[in-house]
Amino acid sequence: MRRGRIDYRMQRRAVLAEVRSGVRSVGDACDAHPDLVRAATHVGAPAREPCPLCGEDDLRLVTYVFDRKAPANRGGRAVPRESLARQHERYGDLTVYTVEVCTACHWHHLVESFQLVTRDTAVG
Template structure:
């Protein structure tokens, strides 16, 4: 997405959690604790990925996009379809997106990444126009 910025990737944390799971330092009941809300969000607003669940290896993971920001008012904290994000990015100046991966089979869930979207990130691709704006 064009206005995407300040991307934070959580794959290191995810690997650490999976390691703890494999060595038995945490139980599957802790790592696979997706709430009914998250399961519903995955079902109705999620995007299926082509990645297998790292815990049960039976189902593919789903990505759920949650949006947060003061401008969003009552929409803050809602799950949105990925296809809706570019429209929201042109509507609002700035908001955060949290991408949560979830397995609808075993309930594994983890924050995958976080980034900012919104009109404030739009850069004018036309240098001529940019020069005129600066004068």
């Protein structure tokens, strides 16, 4: 069950507006870490739209999962989106992040986050 989804589209629009108005440089917005670009190339899924900055069709969606029981200093792992159910079965409750990454210009932005839990523990 998915819980607590956060959508970062408003923040994305604000960053893009800052770049277009010159408040933020393109270089500042297109500074994806090489490991993130590599994950986008090998594990990411094609996005439905082109890159919002360079217009190329190289925009990819990378899904990262973090085991909620693991120590805080242990990093997450990039996984194919279609493997989320298998990851949940194997590792239990997960925190999931989706990042869009352009492999051409290195634009990147967090798209969404949510928790994948076995059952809803919320009262109400």
